[in-house]
Amino acid sequence: MIEKTGVATIEMIKSKFPKKEVLTRPKAIIECYTEIPCNPCSTSCPFDAIYIGKDINQIPRIDFDKCTGCSSCISACPGLAIMVAMIKDGKAYFKIPYELLPLPVRGEKWTALNRYGRVLDKPCFIENVMVTKKNDKTAIVTVSIEQPYLYEFVTVGKKL
Amino acid sequence: MIEKDLVVIGGGPAGLSACKVALDAGMKVAVFERSFLLGGQLVKQTHKFFGSESQYARTRGIDIAKILIDELDNTDLEVFLNATVVGLYKDNVITVYQDNKYFKVKAKAIIIATGASEKFLAFENNDLPGIYGAGAVQTLMNIHGVLPGKEVVMVGSGNIGLIVSYQLIQAGVKVKALIEAAGKIGGYQVHASKLRRLGVDIITNTTVKRAVGDGKIEKIVTVKLDDSWNEIEGSEQEISCDALCISVGLSPMHMLLSMAEANMTYVGELGGLVPIKSCDYETSLAHVYACGDVTGIEEASSAMVEGKIAGLMAAKHAGFIHPDYEALENELNNQLCVLRQGPCGEKIRCGLKKVGEVYD
Numbered sequence: 001m002i003e004k005t006g007v008a009t010i011e012m013i014k015s016k017f018p019k020k021e022v023l024t025r026p027k028a029i030i031e032c033y034t035e036i037p038c039n040p041c042s043t044s045c046p047f048d049a050i051y052i053g054k055d056i057n058q059i060p061r062i063d064f065d066k067c068t069g070c071s072s073c074i075s076a077c078p079g080l081a082i083m084v085a086m087i088k089d090g091k092a093y094f095k096i097p098y099e100l101l102p103l104p105v106r107g108e109k110w111t112a113l114n115r116y117g118r119v120l121d122k123p124c125f126i127e128n129v130m131v132t133k134k135n136d137k138t139a140i141v142t143v144s145i146e147q148p149y150l151y152e153f154v155t156v157g158k159k160l
Numbered sequence: 161m162i163e164k165d166l167v168v169i170g171g172g173p174a175g176l177s178a179c180k181v182a183l184d185a186g187m188k189v190a191v192f193e194r195s196f197l198l199g200g201q202l203v204k205q206t207h208k209f210f211g212s213e214s215q216y217a218r219t220r221g222i223d224i225a226k227i228l229i230d231e232l233d234n235t236d237l238e239v240f241l242n243a244t245v246v247g248l249y250k251d252n253v254i255t256v257y258q259d260n261k262y263f264k265v266k267a268k269a270i271i272i273a274t275g276a277s278e279k280f281l282a283f284e285n286n287d288l289p290g291i292y293g294a295g296a297v298q299t300l301m302n303i304h305g306v307l308p309g310k311e312v313v314m315v316g317s318g319n320i321g322l323i324v325s326y327q328l329i330q331a332g333v334k335v336k337a338l339i340e341a342a343g344k345i346g347g348y349q350v351h352a353s354k355l356r357r358l359g360v361d362i363i364t365n366t367t368v369k370r371a372v373g374d375g376k377i378e379k380i381v382t383v384k385l386d387d388s389w390n391e392i393e394g395s396e397q398e399i400s401c402d403a404l405c406i407s408v409g410l411s412p413m414h415m416l417l418s419m420a421e422a423n424m425t426y427v428g429e430l431g432g433l434v435p436i437k438s439c440d441y442e443t444s445l446a447h448v449y450a451c452g453d454v455t456g457i458e459e460a461s462s463a464m465v466e467g468k469i470a471g472l473m474a475a476k477h478a479g480f481i482h483p484d485y486e487a488l489e490n491e492l493n494n495q496l497c498v499l500r501q502g503p504c505g506e507k508i509r510c511g512l513k514k515v516g517e518v519y520d
Contacts, residue, residue, distance in 0.1 A: 003344040004364050006352030034349045035502040037461070038210040040218035056212050057502025076218045078208035079350025100330060117359030136208070136220065154357050 007115045008033055013151050017085065018064040023150075026069025026086040026093070030060050032079065044076035071095050075135035085150065092150040093127065098139045103129055104156060111157035112145050120153065122146050123160055164190045164238070166474055167254055167267040169245045169416065172200020173460045174452025175273035176228040177467030178474070182271075183234045185475035185482040190265060191237065192256055194244040199225030200275055202460060204298035206330070207323055210348070214495055215461035222302075224460075248272075248416040252447055269447045269474040272417060273467060276410035276431060276453035281315060284370035290377035294324045294407035301331050309403025313380055314338040315368055319347035319459075321407035325355050328405075335360045336401055341367040341385055348504070368404070369396060377404055412454045420445055429511030430456030436515050440473040441466070449474045456515075458508055465495045 002008050008031065016029050030041060030050070035057045042052040042060060049066035050073060052058050069084045074097050076082075084095040104110055104126040112124040128142035145153050166182045168175045171193030182189050197203060205221020216224045232239075240258060247255035253266050278293040280286070292300075292308055294316070300306045312333055314325045317340035325335045338355065343365055345352045356362060369383040369391070384395035411432035418424055423436045423444035435443040435450050443450050451470035452463035469492050472482055482488060500508055 002349060002353075004362075006345060006349065006356035006362055008353070031353065032350060036210060036348050036350070036504050037212075037459075037499045037502055038217060039212050040208075043213055044218070054498070055501055056498055057504070077350075078210050078218055079348065080354050081350040113357055113359070115353065115357050117357050136218075136223075138208075 002033060010151060013115075017151065020087060022064050023085055023087040026084045026095070027064050027067050028062060028069060028071075028073055029083050029085050030062055030073070031081045031083075032060055032077075035059055036079075038078065040076040040078065041073040041082060044072050046070065046072055069095075071140055074140055075138040080138070083154075087147055087150065090147050091144045092147050092153065093142065093144050094153060095140050095142050096155055098141045098156070099137065103131070103139050104141055104159065105129065109160045110143070111160060112143075112149065112153050113155050113157045114152045115154050119157055120145075120149055122149065124153065124156060126156070161253075162190065162263065162265040164188050164265065164267045165478060165480065166190070166269050166271065167192065167265055168271045168273060169254065170200065170273035170275055170452070170454075171195070171198040171239070172273060172275050172452065172463070173202055173224070173228065174275070174463040174467035174470070175200070175271065176232065177464045178271045178273060178451060178471035179237060180228070180231050181468045181471030181482060181488070182475050182480070183232065183236055185472070185480040187475055187478065187480050188236045189238070190240060190267070192240045192243045192245050192254075194242065196242055198229050198239065198241070201295070202228070204295075204302040205323075205460070206302055206327060209461065210459070211461035211499065212495075215464055215499070217461075221460065228464075245416060248420040248448070250420060250445060268478040269449065271470050271474055272435075272443070272448065272450040272454055273452045273470070274413040274416060274454045276412050276457055278406070279409045279411055281368065281406050281408050283368050285373070286371060288371045288373050288377045289375065290373070290402055291371060291404045291406065294320050294405050297324055297403075297405050298327065301327065307331060307333060308405070309401070310334060311336050311401045312403045312405055313368075313399055313401045314405045314407060316340065316407035316409070317345045317347055317352065317362060317364075318407060318409065319351060321405075322347040322351035322355060324405060324407060325360060326351070329355075329358055329360070336399055337361045337363055339363045339366045339368065339382055341365070341389065343387060371404060377402060380404055410453065410457045412457065414454060417443060417445075417448075417450065417454070420448070422448065425515060427456070427511045427514045429507045429514070434515060439517070440477070441470045442473065442477070447474075447477070456508060456511055459499070462496060462499050462508075465492050465499070468492050469496075
């Protein structure tokens with residue numbers, strides 16, 4: 001169905017996540033499901049954790065042992081298909097790419113959206129907003145939301 | 161008459177890349193661009209590009225244009241802006257229209273890098289004000305800072321339709337829906353996901369039946385299509401909007417080549433009428449080369465690589481051997497193979513086969 005809707009199934013989404021025990025540390029979740037000629041995620045990783053290889057059409061493979069959740073790949077991905085996820089104290093923390101204005105501000109409460117663009121029942125909290133020259137106008141927004149939304153949350157909607 | 165070693169027609173990604181390599185090979189080059197600035201479609205592309213580092217992946221298109229232009233800081237290059245090439249003749253002469261003047265230029269080699277133009281869609285009232293091509297919307301928004309409307313419906317889910325929809329959202333425009341006649345999304349999944357999570361409805365098997373409005377577009381009527389692209393009776397739906405953006409593909413700007421009677425062939429997979437060319441990118445007209453979208457619709461990353469190859473070959477046959485000729489030739493052909501290797505390259509591989517090129 002993703003080729004009709006642009007939305008991955010829950011099985012597809014879960015296949016991109018490591019086991020929950022691993023998410024006590026931040027890890028990159030690469031939601032790249034189809035082969036396209038593209039490899040900046042791999043070349044941007046300072047820890048060689050993302051492998052694509054010579055044929056840049058291959059889907060990236062991530063080694064969660066090597067991934068430190070540093071977030072370098074988030075702004076490198078031209079498809080805005082990478083986020084970093086972590087679980088801590090019953091909350092899911094995400095670092096997401098964000099290219100809309102106005103930018104969220106630390107401390108604000110925003111609506112949380114799923115992959116269909118629907119507003120989730122619970123809001124998310126803006127923990128940090130990083131705008132750097134290296135990220136080239138793609139802001140990296142850190143948000144927290146209750147842990148049950150781990151596989152549902154994908155981006156922020158509106159300020160509450 | 162102006163005389164040059166090389167004339168490049170079109171200052172987009174293919175043309176600029178051709179200029180760079182030809183200049184490095186020692187040629188005196190003139191580039192003719194009909195717009196008021198160089199860069200072609202790159203100057204409207206605010207998104208980060210795909211590909212690999214050698215095609216400036218992860219750099220925004222607008223910044224790639226700057227890089228390509230900065231690389232051309234060379235006294236052997238003459239740039240003609242607002243200059244439309246109106247004629248191509250078999251004795252290697254082109255005619256140019258610029259500033260109300262008409263003049264001739266002769267060159268040892270000519271590279272045609274004229275790019276492509278947008279296809280349009282036939283439906284009732286498709287001439288109502290507020291109905292745009294996607295390229296026009298990008299020009300308005302990203303070059304002139306003018307919004308095309310407040311509530312837009314996009315027609316076509318290829319990469320351009322998906323990207324322009326995202327750019328509209330970034331500009332604060334509501335994208336009410338994206339409709340696609342085929343049964344699945346045409347462009348990259350990641351682009352579609354980016355839109356969908358911002359709440360844009362992507363509706364497949366659907367096309368626009370007619371536009372409705374008094375003096376300007378006020379709404380459209382859509383209709384569902386079956387798998388054989390026949391309209392399904394009774395499936396009409398209305399969507400209100402003040403702009404409709406058509407993004408249903410591009411066709412090569414072949415007119416100069418056709419006028420000079422180059423050997424052409426129609427290949428649907430390549431977008432329309434394209435020149436038959438040798439492996440050195442030479443058309444059936446001696447010393448006239450072609451590269452980029454004019455030889456088949458593809459991504460800008462491929463156009464840049466093709467431009468470099470055309471520059472390399474045009475230089476070689478005119479007696480200017482690039483200092484890194486052999487290494488470059490291998491490397492560039494390899495880059496093209498890789499870009500066209502995956503499932504996304506299937507259409508282009510199939511099209512190129514029909515004009516006698518094979519990629520394995």
